[in-house]
Amino acid sequence: MGIASDLRAAFGVRAKEGLLSKTTFEDSRGRTLLKIEGTKGGRPRSLTVDTPEKGAALATLKQHLAETGAKSLIPASMTLKQAYDFQRNALHRAGATKENGANAHLARHGYAQALKAAGVDREAIARDLGHGRIDVISHYCR
Numbered sequence: 317m318g319i320a321s322d323l324r325a326a327f328g329v330r331a332k333e334g335l336l337s338k339t340t341f342e343d344s345r346g347r348t349l350l351k352i353e354g355t356k357g358g359r360p361r362s363l364t365v366d367t368p369e370k371g372a373a374l375a376t377l378k379q380h381l382a383e384t385g386a387k388s389l390i391p392a393s394m395t396l397k398q399a400y401d402f403q404r405n406a407l408h409r410a411g412a413t414k415e416n417g418a419n420a421h422l423a424r425h426g427y428a429q430a431l432k433a434a435g436v437d438r439e440a441i442a443r444d445l446g447h448g449r450i451d452v453i454s455h456y457c458r
Contacts, residue, residue, distance in 0.1 A: 319376050320389050320403060324420060326373040327363050328427030328445055330356065331420040335399050338381060338388045340365075340374060350374060352446065354396075361446050428456035 320334035336354035349362040390399040431441045442450045
């Protein structure tokens with residue numbers, strides 16, 4: 317589940333999206349993109365691999381998929397729900413809770429706040445996070 321955690325931190329994806337992420341491609345400008353599947357609302361999106369952290373997370377994902385022959389980070393012995401629950405329970409056992417502000421969704425907040433601090437406009441942040449409306453990200457970027 318460490319790879320899914322790396323994807324959450326580097327790309328700001330949701331926990332489920334991290335488990336299902338697997339496809340990369342190059343766009344017409346030669347940029348590497350990670351296709352995010354299993355998105356909330358069913359709107360797949362593609363995120364640019366434009367930082368060393370994103371590149372490292374993607375390389376680890378690709379290596380894992382190549383070594384295991386898997387199609388996603390979901391272990392062959394588990395369903396998506398079981399893998400999601402396993403991930404959530406492992407974080408909880410490690411002490412990550414909503415009450416102490418340390419949970420899987422926290423990486424998403426950190427990602428959005430880092431984009432805001434770098435001067436990225438709210439519309440681009442919303443798009444990166446997979447939100448169709450800018451006002452939805454107000455709890456990420458105050």
